[in-house]
Amino acid sequence: MRILVTGGAGYIGSHMVKLLGERGYEVLTVDNLSEGNPWAVLYGDLRVVDLLNYKALEEVFLEFKPEAVIHFAAKVKVPESVRKPLLYYENNFVGTLNLLQAMQRAGTKYLVFSSTAALYGIPQRIPVKEEDPTEPINPYGWSKLFAERAIRDFSSVSGISYAILRYFNVAGADPEGKIGQVSKEPTHLILRAVKVATGQIPYLEVFGTDYPTPDGTCIRDFVHVVDLCQAHISALDYLQKGGKSDIFNIGYGRGYSVLEVIQRVKEVSGVDFKVVYANRREGDPPALVADNTKAKEVLKWQPKYDDLSFIIETALNWEKSYIHCQ
Ligand SMILES: NC(=O)c1ccc[n+]([C@@H]2O[C@H](COP(=O)([O-])OP(=O)(O)OC[C@H]3O[C@@H](n4cnc5c(N)ncnc54)[C@H](O)[C@@H]3O)[C@@H](O)[C@H]2O)c1
Numbered sequence: 329m330r331i332l333v334t335g336g337a338g339y340i341g342s343h344m345v346k347l348l349g350e351r352g353y354e355v356l357t358v359d360n361l362s363e364g365n366p367w368a369v370l371y372g373d374l375r376v377v378d379l380l381n382y383k384a385l386e387e388v389f390l391e392f393k394p395e396a397v398i399h400f401a402a403k404v405k406v407p408e409s410v411r412k413p414l415l416y417y418e419n420n421f422v423g424t425l426n427l428l429q430a431m432q433r434a435g436t437k438y439l440v441f442s443s444t445a446a447l448y449g450i451p452q453r454i455p456v457k458e459e460d461p462t463e464p465i466n467p468y469g470w471s472k473l474f475a476e477r478a479i480r481d482f483s484s485v486s487g488i489s490y491a492i493l494r495y496f497n498v499a500g501a502d503p504e505g506k507i508g509q510v511s512k513e514p515t516h517l518i519l520r521a522v523k524v525a526t527g528q529i530p531y532l533e534v535f536g537t538d539y540p541t542p543d544g545t546c547i548r549d550f551v552h553v554v555d556l557c558q559a560h561i562s563a564l565d566y567l568q569k570g571g572k573s574d575i576f577n578i579g580y581g582r583g584y585s586v587l588e589v590i591q592r593v594k595e596v597s598g599v600d601f602k603v604v605y606a607n608r609r610e611g612d613p614p615a616l617v618a619d620n621t622k623a624k625e626v627l628k629w630q631p632k633y634d635d636l637s638f639i640i641e642t643a644l645n646w647e648k649s650y651i652h653c654q
Pocket of ligand 1: 334360377379419497
């Protein structure tokens with residue numbers, strides 16, 4: 329099967345390209361390299377194309393004629409989306425519209441879309457189910473919700489089948505250590521924590537200690553990046569077998585508090601690093617945990633790495649090796 333991966337040079341996309349390559353899929357990456365790195369694309373060709381450049385995108389589609397697209401390309405920084413909403417709507421929403429049009433031109437049948445648990449805003453219940461209300465609280469979340477809507481509407485007239493995957497907190501790195509998360513301004517908890525543990529950042533901030541949770545810090549559902557990528561392969565199999573277009577939460581269904589994660593990073597790394605307690609950040613829900621029943625039952629998703637220590641260990645190993653490449 330020929331698969332075009334947008335954003336395949338980025339963190340999650342590069343793990344996806346590796347998994348697809350290992351499984352024998354024919355893969356092509358489209359990325360504008362605004363965040364991604366060419367060295368991270370381990371299988372297939374990389375085309376440096378911006379989704380906003382429709383002509384160039386269409387050319388790639390007509391040449392490669394993908395049967396499926398996995399669409400990761402997006403701007404992903406929540407605070408930046410608050411400062412520059414139009415940039416996010418253009419890149420994430422208009423970019424998706426261009427992609428849908430190019431898919432139709434090339435006769436591409438299947439789409440797996442990277443969505444986010446940020447759509448749920450401040451959830452009314454935990455764990456969160458797919459049918460729960462979607463009320464994003466920042467332009468990043470809205471840009472993803474608009475893209476979801478466009479995909480759903482276009483699917484009914486174009487015949488494109490889709491699986492929308494709403495990711496919870498993605499973390500960890502390739503267990504073989506070939507690729508991992510690279511970010512100039514890291515905001516993700518586990519990434520920041522391993523950067524502190526390896527001496528690249530002086531201390532770790534905890535934002536808010538007065539949430540209505542057992543230890544007062546936020547609770548999140550961390551999913552290993554390779555298990556997340558496996559969910560995309562399960563989704564493609566499902567669509568290929570005629571499965572109906574649908575939305576799926578991807579998380580383990582178990583939450584850890586910020587303090588629990590910090591304690592575990594200290595244990596795994598053996599470094600007792602400095603932690604600084606700060607005020608709450610605007611827009612952080614107290615808890616965000618997936619109900620993943622649908623992904624397990626319908627997509628037959630079988631995660632392998634549901635182990636916080638393993639997630640941290642792979643992130644830490646990557647960080648240690650990446651320091652030496654810089
Ligand atoms: N990391 C997480 O925890 C998380 C959680 C929920 C959802 N997601 C979603 O997963 C996807 C991948 O996220 P990531 O963490 O790997 O981010 P990332 O920034 O590492 O990867 C995104 C990639 O897309 C490329 N890109 C951006 N805009 C583009 C455009 N207009 N044209 C072509 N390429 C473009 C970037 O260069 C980058 O390589 C995103 O859609 C994001 O919204 C991520």
